[in-house]
Amino acid sequence: MFSKKIKLITLFSLLLCGSLQAAHTGGSITGIVVDAVTGKALSGAHVYILNSDIGTVTDREGHFTLRAENHHAVLVISYMGYEEHFHHHSMGEMENSGLTIELNPKLMQSDNLYVSAGRMNMAYSGIYSGAKTRPVEDHMSSIPGLDMVTRTHFAKDPVIRGLRDARVNVMIDGMRLTPACVDGMDPVTAYVETDNLKSIEISRGQESYPLFSTAPGGSVNFAMARPSFDSGLNGSAETGYHFVNNQQMVQGALSYGREELAVRFSGTYRNAGDLMAGNGSRITDSGLEKGNLFASILYQPVDDHQLNLRYIGDFAGKIGYPKLIMDTRRADAHIAGLEHAWKNPSSRINNVTSNLYVNRVEHWMDDYSRDVTQREVMKDMNMPMYGKTMTAGLTSELNASIGSHLLNAKFEIYAVRAYADMLMEPVNADVRDMYLVNLGDVSQRNASLSGSHRYYTDNGWVIGSNVQLEIGTNRIHEQSAVATYRAEYPELNDLEPTQIVYSIGFDAEKRLSERVRTGVRLTDSYRLPDHMERYGYYIYQPLDGFFYHGNPGLGTERSSQAELFVTYGNDRTRWNGSSSIWVNRMDNYIAGIRDENLFKRFENMGVALLTGFEMNLNVRMAGRWDGGAAASYVFGQHNELDEPLPMIPPLKGSLFVQRESDIISFETRLRWAAPQNRIAEQNSLESPTGSYALLDIYGKTSLTGSITLQAGVENVLNIYYVDHLSVNSMPGGGRNVHLSLKYSF
């Protein structure tokens, strides 16, 4: 069986590579890097000579060229998601044979979770990235330009370059998911566990290729884990414990792979008590309980065709939100998708991938465990709320290469249907209950067609462009909601508008030297208002303490962005880094305008301007030691109101030093944030926040070949701190000693 596989791989390689044979001439080494399973050329793989400063990355067809100074050299080839490959060569060998490097994809049972952010393409997860029992947001905490809205010690909501909610497209394996809680207590991160994922792909701003998204903030894609063919029977069991909130976690996975079929089933359970803040104070009612099931079936009926059926079932019990006015009582999510991948349909088309999906989310929350007579907002009444959403869609994506041109085309159609209501039960039994529909069974149907193109010139330029056309329709199914919006907006003739938007982008990148690249990107896009902005009614926004009313008459929001970037080296050179400065002008900016008292209505409100930078610098030191630093800053101003945009993260960053080895790995990290005093006072209830610096320590060791112990201490100095994007000044966790034990077979 194995030899047959090798033959197939070789055949694929030959078919794919054709004339792209490697050769060595004079003092240079040339070759191609391909996927060992599919034979597909790997563009962007890092190739360097060990113990030297000589290195490069493969071009769009997997080719590389290195200049060698010695007769004997060790080539190191790495690519995200693949096993690192070492190749010993002598000049004579290379002169007589072409060099084809086959990289093996990392196997599921031993993989780490990778987090990539655009062109930085770096694994930020640190040495604990193999810990499946950690929440997904823990793996995203050091990406410059990416911040998190914290509502409780659970399910943090991604904020990219100061933008969030509908301005950031958060997906699960390319599938859209619509949170059901109208108060934002169940962002997409609530329904995925680290166990479900193989990587987190972050796009800051409007990346043009291949993660192009019209969301002006960018996108986060939680790419699902998938089993591997021919992997046999594998499994793992992991248990973890966090002292800071008495959190117990258990995770187990079982996978089996043969030649044409591979399956994986896994589950995660978490149960946490109250969180202890930095000053040692207990944050009461901040516990949680949830379970998560994951299944993935990969089937290859014929060569070059793969079907992947996957399912996530996520079931949360009570989740405490001590700084909000309600707690989650229960939340259920069912996420299912069927993907068909067709590899190499023709000599020029690399792959065609289609994904049909449907997911359903239900969310219940209430304040029955609160003393409602003592609060300021919605005093003297309980307010159980219910929300449900269903999202279904179909995407089909094609990637092709013609000479020096890379082409990507994508068709997407999806529909969202959402309902939410709220009962208000006065404590005084003589006062009648009140009932409100927050989302009157509304639906949105969108279809888009997008394409992007990259052209690699002979003199080191990469020229890219992209375009997208999108149409969105809206409908209100519940008649009481129709009546509500007719009453609220009597001037609107059409409560269910159809809108068409477009987005265009252009980027140019120039390789200035072997290690230095620089480029510029310009985009202009329009965003359709989402169902909450258009139809949400009486929606409490804990970020600013206002109740929001949607506006069916909202116009589209325009985002014009420019970015200048420089990169140096790669993750295998001694020094590497990247930096970006960017500006984002948003016209017809959609925001809540104060109506009366605590009410806001969504309106297109003039111009908002955001600008900022991200930078990171890493160094490989002797003895397998690494170090690095990252920082980011966002400046946001609402020109119409002449005040800062609300909830903009401060200058913040991180420093780390780590050492990885087969026996014991170690990492220490410093997370810091400057004060944020630029706050929105006219149109929000924002508070300034102070600076903080937190020290974390992680360690990992292999006790036996199959048992791994990971342990660490976060916030070692037990500092009390409040992140600026923490809702209602919810403090972060205090000193957290945590450990996990993992058994793999």
Added chain:
Amino acid sequence: MFTKKTFISILLVPFALILTIACSELNDDSGLVSDPGLFKLGEFTDNGLTVIAYSESPLSVGYNEIYLEAHENSVRFDQPHFLFHTMMHMEHHSHTSPFGEPGHIRDKDLDLYKAWAIFTMPGGMAGNWELQITVHDRDHSGFESKGTIEIEVDDSNRVKNFMTEDEERFVLTLIGPSDPEIGLNDLFVGLHKRESMMKYAPVLNADMDFEPWMPSMDHGSSNNVSPVHEENGFYKGQVNFNMTGDWELRFEIESGGEVLGHHTFKLNF
């Protein structure tokens, strides 16, 4: 099996049906009264004429529509002219309330003569309400049938009887919405001035400021329309209910530059 007898029977069935329907329509045309399916308030017979009063539901304080029918031995009285008013008999005095006499044309929907009355207080210990009805023929031949129908009037919170500083007495009546729904509802109110114990006059020139309010939520709603006069002391506006629950309908009433009063109706739905 299919005999001549069966064939004739099949032919006769539709024929019989057509005949039945035709006879039914013939009965209507004959002027025989039928049960309108309403709540019967009472009847009297005088001078050979029976007068029956109906309403859509039991009467209550506030605006009520009252339907009248007159017949002789179950045959409709042709072209009656009704005189109608309300009367409350209390221990020491009697008084009427705002009312409207029926027109000469039958109500299209119910095929009855429609009157209206605003009862300003419930019947019971304080006194009893009655409808005093007189019927003439429209030819003025001298025929008259006269009687009273005692009625029961339940309490409600849809009427505000108030007196200004000038000791003028008014009746503010919340007429609609009678069945409120989420969204914009037509708002109807009546404003009548008591000129004497036996006469109420419509107020034609009042200015009304109106605001709905939820006291337990401490907010109101938007895009409401304050009522303006339409006819005979009846005013029409719009009220926006954005949720169900306990609402207050708050009115400030002015007339001739003078504030007549601030009045609030409570409404639960």
